[in-house]
Amino acid sequence: MLSQEHNDTLTRVGPGTPMGELLRRYWYPVAIARDLEEFPVKRVRLLGEDLVVWKQPDGDYGIIQERCPHRHASLAYGVVEADGIRCGYHGWMFDREGSCLDQPAEPEGSNFKEKVDVFTGRAQQLGGLVFAYLGPDPAPQLPRYEAFVMDGIRDIGHSVLPCSWLQIMENAVDPHHVEWLHGRYFQFLAEKKGFTAPAAFQKRHVQTAFDAFEHGIVKRRLLEGQSEESDD
Ligand code: FES
Structure with a gap:
């Protein structure tokens, strides 16, 4: 039987926790590519973090914290543009690297956007799935497992399991x-x-x-x- 402390160590996966640091060294499937073709923005929850994944017009993907750093509107209501995602509330614009590119209401010459911090991870498509990586750079290569790269018909199903990673692995x-x-x-x-x-x-x-x-x-x-x- 695990102690409460041991259980917490294993199951807490937020930023800065021991398991969170370990699990942030891997890629995770967070969306189905076809869903982002139909609508390019999707809210996701991964490793205890609320995030938004989006598909850019050039076909690349981004993943960013859900809360806009301005007034915490959800970027799930963001507008996708060529350079990134623009908050639907007052139009602040962010790129895939986490830079704030535009703050429409700031006076000309303001450098306030350079002081804004926003978290972004990495997102890539492989085998019809969109994968996300939230750890430190450099990100490891997204593994080219056979099922993701083989020719032929690929049947993709998904299910959100509202439980800890440990329950899934223990079941396995x-x-x-x-x-x-x-x-x-x-x-x-x-x-x-x-x-x-x-x-x-x-x-x-x-x-x-x-x-x-x-x-x-x-x-x-x-x-x-x-x-x-x-x-x-
Ligand atoms: S809340 Fe996002 S720009 Fe204001």
């Missing part, structure tokens, strides 16, 4: 839930609602094992009908 090292939740329960739903449940998830676990190594855990499972030589 619980092999037996697959045969019950994805197997038996899905089969029950299929019977009641008239569709065919995939049989692969219904196979019983004959053996499970875990090997700890320096970067985490290798999870092993042997399902009924498999031999010890199976990849799993």
Whole structure:
């Protein structure tokens, strides 16, 4: 059982927290590229931060803190222009690097925009998804996993899970839930609602094992009908 302190250390991911610093070294999918083709601005929440991702007319993407530093209007109501995103409330304009480019109500010659600080991350499209990186520069290369770069038809689904990253990862090292939740329960739903449940998830676990190594855990499972030589 984790102590409250240990639990907080693992689950708090805001800026400046230990896990927040670690998790800010990775890219995360935050939007579907096609959604930003239909409307180029989207509010997202990532690692405890409220942000806005947008697609520029040149096809590049930006990600910025949601609150405008002027009077905290949401940049989810921003106007996308060639150089960045303009706040819908009084027109302050920000580029992808976090510079404030324009403050329409400032008198000519004012340099007030140079004193404005705004947080921006990096955003890139790959395989039909828009990924964001909120960590320090230089950003690592967005991994070219096969599923993102292979030719052919790509089927993209998404779901927002309102829970901590730890719950998802903890669930991933619980092999037996697959045969019950994805197997038996899905089969029950299929019977009641008239569709065919995939049989692969219904196979019983004959053996499970875990090997700890320096970067985490290798999870092993042997399902009924498999031999010890199976990849799993
Ligand atoms: S609140 Fe954004 S420009 Fe005023």
